[in-house]
Amino acid sequence: MQPPPPPVPGPLALLDAAGQFAKRKQISLWFAVSLLVASIFILTIGLAATTRTENVTVGGYYPGIILGFGSFLGIIGINLVENRRQMLVAAIVFISFGVVAAFCCAIVDGVFAARHIEPRPLNTGRCQFYSSGVGFLYDVYQTEVTCHSLTSKCQLKVKSNTCYCCDLYNCENTEHSTSYYEFVGVSGCQDVVHLYRLLWTSTVLNIIGLFLGIITAAVLGAFKDMVPLSQMAYGSAPPPQILYNPAQQILTYAGFCPSTAPLPAYSSYPLPLQEKRDENTGSLSSRNKSSEF
Incomplete structure (x- = not known):
């Protein structure tokens, strides 16, 4: 291996x-x-x-x-x-x-x-194009054309510059025609x-x-x-960490201050007083612990 x-x-x-x-x-x-x-x-x-x-x-x-x-x-x-x-x-x-x-x-x-x-009537040339010859003003110029179906014929009103397909127009029921039979605003059926x-x-x-x-x-x-x-x-260095040492009672900045700081002189602080009963009088007397040493 x-x-x-x-x-x-x-x-x-x-x-x-x-x-x-x-x-x-x-x-x-x-x-x-x-x-x-x-x-x-x-x-x-x-x-x-x-x-x-x-x-x-x-x-x-x-x-x-x-x-x-x-x-x-x-x-x-x-x-x-x-x-x-x-x-x-x-x-x-x-x-x-x-x-x-x-x-x-x-x-x-x-x-x-x-x-x-x-697209089949369009590709076979069975659709006609109507133009009034006056620009694209199809709202003004309209005409009626005759469309023939299997059993009857009907009139279809078309606007100017319109390509219409009578094969797609249902003379008996025009509302149910799923295919578009006229296209307005074109320059030709193409x-x-x-x-x-x-x-x-x-x-x-x-x-x-x-x-x-x-x-x-x-x-x-x-x-x-x-x-x-x-x-x-080359990213920026992280900020210095602040450490707390309970034994030394100081804040040490890692990497900037020395880790060994002098301890405070405990002997300079007054020690708590100790109560002692006088054997003769029975009264309480207070004195410092340091006097016993």
């Missing part, structure tokens, strides 16, 4: 601690920067999907704002020397809120894209196809931000408790 390896000497141990700190710092910085880049993509794709149409609201860009701010605080906290722990704690809190927002937005955007947008793709892209990016945010928060949480080499090797 081989003997255990000898312990690492002090200087090598300090070098090993410095290497571990630098490695953890590099890993934390890499994850924080990756989360910041992913947040920028989430924000950009979410804003592009939100501004594509007027009647479809997308909230996929909110996690990009929260995660981006949290990762930015994390990058600052990693490079700080003082107050590094407080800054990283704040970054972890914001990243945690961003993870929750990314989870919710990924579900909402994914369900909306899957249930409320039907914008609706782009909206469908942007919604799924935003969903995938939010899922990536969800897992990347969880890992980044864990890495920053492990890094915030590490102490750099400068504070470990």
